[in-house]
Amino acid sequence: MPRPSVERIQLDELTCWQIRHADKELLISQQGAQILSYKENGRPLVWLSDQAAFKQGQPVRGGVPICWPWFANLEHNPEPVQTMHNQPSSATAHGFVRSLGWQLQGIETEGNGVRLDFVFDTRLHPQPDWPYAAQLHFQVRLDDRLHMALTTCNLSDTTLRYSQALHSYFAVSDIRQVKIEGLQGHSYLDCLDGWSRKHQTDEPVFSAETDRVYLDTPAAIAIIDDPWGRKINLLSSGSRSAVVWNPWTEKSLRLTQFAHNAWQGMLCIEHANAAEDFQALESGEQHTLSVSIWSS
């Protein structure tokens, strides 16, 4: 098999890397260590918006933004996560690391693939209202699958309590014709109904705006996309919660970098440590959230 090729490219204001390996193509930006897109055989598996803007200080719509050290609006987080911040009501949604520069530590070809390592040290980006020391390490590996691993190491003297998500956008044929395998029988918080707790009896399908945090989730989840004859397999560790999101028609009109009909061709399944699955690390402890993705 030919060796992977790695090319540094500039997309408007963002420095990115394009990795080609066998039939796979990965695009990742230094800002936010954000995977922007991932294709197999030229077909998108990780979705990137047609209206994506590549600007400094703005997360890109699509790919896999990293939400940390809180997921969603901080005020919707459990109190131990909220109290880490001095002003939860004014905190930016999804934390602050998705729109800041990460350091690329290295790109290595290894075995039958390639590995990129990014780090983010909160001490280099002081947050006056969130005064903690932590180091994040995001490792992306591409072999016959795409692997992501986000490690948080608590460098503070005190306990670090945080929520997080790998906010993955997936490309689907038609949201109205796909279903999710692995979540039936699980409880979820319905963010569109006051975060009330509900029970998922059957496999989730989509016929309206959906914004849910599934709880106590299994390691294996899949998107079944019959019109495209594709199953997207997701295998995680270090996570017991997953967010499922599609904005549908009305919310699409309010989203930035999002075409009005883009909801039809995307679905977010975001492996997380959200709600009661938030993490608490003692000084010096670390935790890794990882997800592997492949189609079959």
Ligand SMILES: O=P(O)(O)OC[C@H]1O[C@H](O)[C@H](O)[C@@H](O)[C@@H]1O
């Ligand atoms: O527009 P963003 O800040 O990137 O958030 C996009 C979406 O992220 C998550 O999936 C949330 O559950 C949604 O409520 C939110 O709309």
